[in-house]
Amino acid sequence: ILNVEQSPQSLHVQEGDSTNFTCSFPSSNFYALHWYRWETAKSPEALFVMTLNGDEKKKGRISATLNTKEGYSYLYIKGSQPEDSATYLCAFGHSSGNTPLVFGKGTRLSVIA
Amino acid sequence: KAGVTQTPRYLIKTRGQQVTLSCSPISGHRSVSWYQQTPGQGLQFLFEYFSETQRNKGNFPGRFSGRQFSNSRSEMNVSTLELGDSALYLCASSLVGQGNEKLFFGSGTQLSVL
Numbered sequence: 045i046l047n048v049e050q051s052p053q054s055l056h057v058q059e060g061d062s063t064n065f066t067c068s069f070p071s072s073n074f075y076a077l078h079w080y081r082w083e084t085a086k087s088p089e090a091l092f093v094m095t096l097n098g099d100e101k102k103k104g105r106i107s108a109t110l111n112t113k114e115g116y117s118y119l120y121i122k123g124s125q126p127e128d129s130a131t132y133l134c135a136f137g138h139s140s141g142n143t144p145l146v147f148g149k150g151t152r153l154s155v156i157a
Numbered sequence: 158k159a160g161v162t163q164t165p166r167y168l169i170k171t172r173g174q175q176v177t178l179s180c181s182p183i184s185g186h187r188s189v190s191w192y193q194q195t196p197g198q199g200l201q202f203l204f205e206y207f208s209e210t211q212r213n214k215g216n217f218p219g220r221f222s223g224r225q226f227s228n229s230r231s232e233m234n235v236s237t238l239e240l241g242d243s244a245l246y247l248c249a250s251s252l253v254g255q256g257n258e259k260l261f262f263g264s265g266t267q268l269s270v271l
Contacts, residue, residue, distance in 0.1 A: 137256030
């Protein structure tokens with residue numbers, strides 16, 4: 045059974061703070077690593093899909109890095125805003141790519157104004 | 158372009174009943190996956206359909222089943238409902254279901270079993 049761990053489970057930060065969280069996944073048979081943002085009462089929305097070791101992706105104030113050899117990805121948020129409050133999910137894609145993604149339990153971020 | 162549409166949005170059933178949930182993917186997407194979300198758990202994979210065929214199945218009992226139609230719309234069915242089936246059920250679509258494709262999620266169906 046594949047295990048995808050996210051830490052911390054939850055996080056409270058002040059508006060303007062920068063923050064980061066971690067996704068750990070198996071380092072073998074890597075295919076892709078996904079990040080999703082899930083706001084309350086909405087659908088999960090894709091942020092990034094990364095496939096290569098050393099990949100770095102950026103979308104506005106949010107960026108992500110990938111280390112497939114050691115099996116981790118970091119998500120960074122610079123200058124957190126209240127609208128960044130959401131649960132951030134990572135998902136691991138393995139083997140040939142036709143097998144289902146395995147999701148972590150998420151990191152719940154609350155940004156306090 | 159319309160997003161992924163799930164119906165109904167909310168559902169209340171009693172133990173022993175059965176339920177059918179519907180998912181219409183984004184136009185052109187042929188892969189539909191279903192997930193169960195319960196408090197404290199991550200998204201648990203139920204099954205994935207591609208071109209009307211179940212391609213992958215998660216570790217759920219046989220009471221959970223699904224199908225996909227020729228227009229890529231998908232339904233999932235849960236028979237003999239149990240209290241533990243209370244959850245948010247999400248479907249997601251992608252073009253062909255490759256692991257490097259973004260998933261597009263619906264708003265989910267919140268099922269309550271009394």
